Amino acid sequence: MKKLYAALFLVTFTISAWAQLKSPSEFIPNYGKQISYYHEVENYFDYLTENSALIKKQKYGMTNEQRDLSLYFISSTENLKNLEQIRINNLASIGLSDSQPAAVNDKIIVWLSFNVHGNEFAGTESAMTVAYELLNPSNETTKQWLQNTIVILDPCINPDGYSRYGNWLREISGKKTHPGLYDREHMEVWPGGRYNHYLFDLNRDWAWQTQIESQQRIKMYNQWMPQVHTDVHEMSYNSPYFFPPAAEPLHEFIEQYQKDFHNELGKNISQKFDKQNWMYNTRERFDLFYPSYGDTYPTYNGAVGLTLEQGGIGAGREVTMENGVNVTIKDRLTHHATAVLTVVESAAAKREILLKGFRDFHVNSRKKAKGIYNTYVLKSNPKLEQLTELLKKNDIEFSYADASAGASGFHYQNKKNESFKIEPNDLIIKADQPRSVLAQVLFEPNQKLNDSLSYDITAWALPLAYGIEGYAVKNNLSVKTKAKIETAEKTVPASVYAFYVPWNNRVSVQVLSALHQADIKVRSAMKKAVFGELTVESGGLIISRADNPKLADFEKTVSNIVKVKTDYTFITTGFSTNSKDIGSENFKLLKAPKVLMLSGKGIVSTEFGANWFYFDETISYPISIVEVSNLNRVKLYNYNTLILSDGTYDLSEDQKKEIDGWIKNGGKVIAMSNAISLFEDREGYALSLFASKEDKEKSEKEQKELELKKRFLDFEGIERRGISGSIPGAIIENKLDKTYPLAFGLGNSYFSLKSNERSYSLLKNAINAVYIPKEYISYGFVGNDIKKKLNETVSFAVEKRGDGNVIYMMDNPLFRGFWENGILLFSNSLFLVH
Known part of the structure; x- marks a missing residue:
């Protein structure tokens, strides 16, 4: 009897707890008055999970700063019991699982993502309200939605950025808010909380998955494949x-059912x-x-992907808008919660239409490619190793040619239709696959841009990004293929010359990083x-016994480092057959960079972050990072390489002169994007916008004439006229000086992703190693005015100054x-240029 009472008490207590969530x-x-700490957010979701039968937690990873990444599944108790079967059914319905669907009713999956940008914190705040309303025992409406809906809720995609911003806001907050603009609450300090640990914009990393948060999240996303995905921003x-x-x-690949749901x-x-x-x-901006x-x-x-944006960046806890109305954290999170819950409501109401559209999207794209190309062929190249890793992350199927065959297709590098030969180990990507549309979007050479006022870069063709010769073929190819390339394991001889x-x-x-x-x-x-x-091709690395006489067990030590490079080999003699012996001037001894x-x-956070990530994660090479304000405390002569990321540098004349002297004595500066302005038109440096005084005068005259013509233009078209001088992000062909180390390993040409309007004439008294030719090939949007200005301009150059x-x-x-291919180019500048 006591056990019965205890059981009844437990049931009554549990029901009571749920009723009082x-x-x-x-x-x-x-x-709603102050930003929540990340651990408070986690604690609240743990509380919900412990006190409601309608929610399950799944940790899916950790950030660079060791914060948890978690998903929360919210639905009816019956659906949660069958969660795995629902997932498998969903994948099976679109050809992503070999399992046969079981007798489980069709459920719609709605994925809600909050706070990809850390300082857009009202997203995470609203996620708690959204979860509460979906679980609230007294909210009968939401329970109806959950009968046939699985909500997957990610309360914070970017915990490191959210915490960086939150800790800062907490530290500078007083007891009273400061809605007026002139308060530090509205003046976020560098680098800000928008980005992740390495200052990457995670909202631009979904396909590329360079960051650990993206890799772990999208692995989960691809295991679920929701019908609706909501991205919550400020x-x-x-x-x-x-x-x-x-x-x-x-x-153009977006389906009508996706557009229809947007309108609904x-x-x-x-x-x-x-x-x-x-x-x-x-219908504005995004x-x-x-x-x-x-x-x-x-x-x-195949999902209906959508963005929700609330005004809030820079608002702190409260701010007065230009219309005189104050907006608070409570306002921001309430707006978000209302919109997000409406997404769930609308998806539940349109469940059958969305499920049909989603499944047809996948089935139809396999029957017939959405674009004009059915197959993509990339010629055998060591860089395929990295490209196939990207394809695996996105679950895009590929194979390798296992025979030779003739074909014809669009050649990415020449931008022409050509005949070519498929050879063993060439990479084959077919449009006829479960990830058909995504594969085509990433490989289609010419995406149709129906409006040039784009929010981001407008070209990204992977063969050009990776520096691999490639072809887009209209028909299906019948060449024999294999799943992988077999590489024979090498046996290191007892004695190796190099x-x-x-x-x-x-x-x-x-x-090379490990060797140094x-x-x-x-x-x-x-x-x-x-x-x-x-x-041995230009740039090839030679590690000889003669250069390393004190190295214990030369063969074993070196082979343990180089074995990750499957195409490494041995040289048994230093005597060449073309007068380029290992002891000759042809083989330059490399100096290990000591990098500051x-x-x-003043420095662009994301550009700095890209450089930092390169050193820390891509090549694992040591680097010293110093705030510009502390440069006067640094002894430059402890370093031989100085990296200036894109940005504006507030350096004194004495600091500039110190850098000048350091360069003359053997220092190397790598100046990127706007950082090059430190050297522009300075005495002793070759960098100038114009090749001659006449070119400068001609440009100034053209500009004055243009300003006179603009007097007669209407105001309405000002924005569209402005884009004629812009290049939001396009792929531009560059010629290479293949005899110079900056171009080693890049191939026959280099396609640069250009996202700024700066253009410099070919430099005098410098090496124009990578430059845009007169009649260059381009992909994506390039404004008419900037397009002609890019002819015969330099993209990457090296100026010798003294010993540096x-x-x-x-x-x-x-x-x-x-x-x-840009990673290799930057590596050339770091390791090979001396």
Whole structure:
């Protein structure tokens, strides 16, 4: 009897606890008035999980700063019991699982992502209210939605950025808010909380998955494949709320059912906002084109991807908008919660239509390619190693040719249709596969841009990003294929004269990084050298016994480092057959870089972050990072390499002179994007916008004539006229000086991702190693005015000054960490240019 009473008490207590589920404001002190600590957010979701039968937690990873990444599944108790079967059924329905669907009713999966940008914190705050309302025992409406809906809720995609911003705001907050603009509460300090640990913008990393948060999250996403994905953001605090429909350009592969739901959702949210007299806008700014956003990536995977934006960046706890109205944290999170819950409501109401559209999207794209190409062929190249890793992360199927065959197709590098030969080990990607649309979006050479006012870069063709010769073929190819390339394991001889490591991908750089850190001497080939049947290409690394006489067990030590490079080999003699012996001037002894990089106010956070990530994660090489304000405390002569990321540097004349002297005595500066302005038109330096006085005068005259013509133009077209001089992000062909180390390993040409309008004439008294030719090939949007200005301009140049060098980089080759051939170019500047 006592046991029965105990059981009844436990049931009664549990029901009572669920009936009294605490809201966020009851659980977290100052909820809606101050940003919540990340551990408070986690504690609240743990509380919900422990006190409701309608929610399950799944940890899916950790950040660089060791914070948990977690998903919360919210649905009916019956659905949660069958969660795994529902997942498998969903994948099976679109050809992503071999399992046969069991007798489980069709459920719609709605994924809600909050706070990809850490300082847009009202997203995470609203996630708690959304979860509460979905679980609230007294909310019968939401329970109806959950009968056939699985909500997957990620309360914070970017915990490191959220915590960086939150800790700062907490530290500078007083007891009273400061809605006036002139308070530090509205003046976030460098680098800000928007980005993750390495200062990457995670909202632009969905497809590339360079960051650990993206890799872990998208692995989970691809295991679930939701029908709706909502990406919750904030923007400038003066901006009215944004919800779908999205703005143009819309990618041509987007289906009508996806557009229809955008329109339906817009009407539904607007009705809720109208009742509260909340301001909003639709179809402005936020387009659906670039494939690596939180709305486009799901869209190209068949979901209805959408963005929600609340005005709030820079608002702190409270701010006065330009209309005189104050907006608070409570306002911001309430707007978000209303919109997000409407997404769930609308998806539940349109469940059958969305499920049909989602499944048809996948089935139909396999029957017939959405684009004009059915197959993509990339010629055998060591850089395929990195490209296939990207394809695996996105679950895109590929194979390798196992025979030779003739074919014809669009040649990416020449931008022409050509006949070519498929050879064994060429990479084959077919449009006929479960990830058909995403594969085509990433490989289609010419995406149709139906509106040039795009929010982001407009070209990203992977063969050009990776520096691999490629073809897009209209028909299906019948060539024999294999799943992988077999590589024979090497047996290291008992005695090796030298090891040879080809310089042709990022693994080459990782090997050199490890060799330098082990204090092993390395040489690099300036020209092609032939040793019997072995050809050493320019840039190839030579590790000889003669250079390392004190190295214990030379063969074992070196082979343990270089074995990650599958195409390394041995040289049994230093005598070449083309007069390029290992002891000749052709093989230059490399100097290990001692690197200093500046950080701090004025430097573009993401560009600095890309450089930092390169050193820390891509090549694992030591680097000293110093705030610009502390440069006067640094002894430059302890370093031989100075990296200036994109930005504006507030250096005194004495500091500039000190850098000048350091360069003359053997220092190397790598100046990127706007940082090159430190050397522009300075005495003794070659960098100038114009090649001659006449060119400068001609440009100034043209500008004055243009200003006179503009007097007669209307105001309405000012924005569109402005883009004629812009280049938001396009792929530009560059010629290479292949005899110079900056170009080693890049191939026959280099395609740069250009996202700024700066253009410099070919430099005098410098090496124009990478430059744009007169009639260049381009992909993506390039404004008419800037297009002609780019003819015969330099992209990457090296100026010798005394015993040192200045390397000018007009473009950032490490942009967003995904431009693979750019990683090799930057590595050339760091390790090979002396």
